Amino acid sequence: MTNPRRTARVPHTLLGLLTALVLAGCGSPAVTPASEDLQLEATQAELMVAVTPQQVGQPRPFEGSQVIMDPGASGGSAVILLSTHQTVTFKLPNNLKAQEYTVSIVGRGEQYMGPPQVSLSSVDGPDRIVTLDNTQYEKRSFGRMQLSPGGTITLTFVNDLYNEATKQDRNAVVDYLQINQSKSGK
Numbered sequence: 001m002t003n004p005r006r007t008a009r010v011p012h013t014l015l016g017l018l019t020a021l022v023l024a025g026c027g028s029p030a031v032t033p034a035s036e037d038l039q040l041e042a043t044q045a046e047l048m049v050a051v052t053p054q055q056v057g058q059p060r061p062f063e064g065s066q067v068i069m070d071p072g073a074s075g076g077s078a079v080i081l082l083s084t085h086q087t088v089t090f091k092l093p094n095n096l097k098a099q100e101y102t103v104s105i106v107g108r109g110e111q112y113m114g115p116p117q118v119s120l121s122s123v124d125g126p127d128r129i130v131t132l133d134n135t136q137y138e139k140r141s142f143g144r145m146q147l148s149p150g151g152t153i154t155l156t157f158v159n160d161l162y163n164e165a166t167k168q169d170r171n172a173v174v175d176y177l178q179i180n181q182s183k184s185g186k
């Protein structure tokens, strides 16, 4: 199974940190060894932002998705989505068998006046949404969907909220995406 290692697009100041993270992670396989599950690390995915992001709640200066160091995350790092419409896009392996899979996110939410929500979109079917009302990393399933080799899956933060006065902020933290052949997603 191939493991496409892609350089994430992050703010310039984080490039050095990212390089260190990538180097540190070179020895650890991204595929879960104990099963047929496919684990796609968010820190190796592409980070993209819509050209004209629309803000929910208080407007704030543009901030891009960022790689954060987090001991609780797989490999010690994760991706934080700070603003509505920020995305992380996962490239599926070219040798993936075309069939239905259970797609799950492992992530957590930074709560502020309610939990963050993340939508999943692919070429097949309507968007699906999960709610990250968990403050520790947990797996949340988007359900079954048809996946194709070489395709992409995009996660989008859909409901940011930010209080300029108190600096309280709702954010979504993505550790990895799990592609599972079993119907239960376990």
Ligand SMILES: [Ca+2]
Binding pocket: 081, 082, 083, 160, 161, 162, 169, 170, 171
């Ligand atoms: Ca936010």
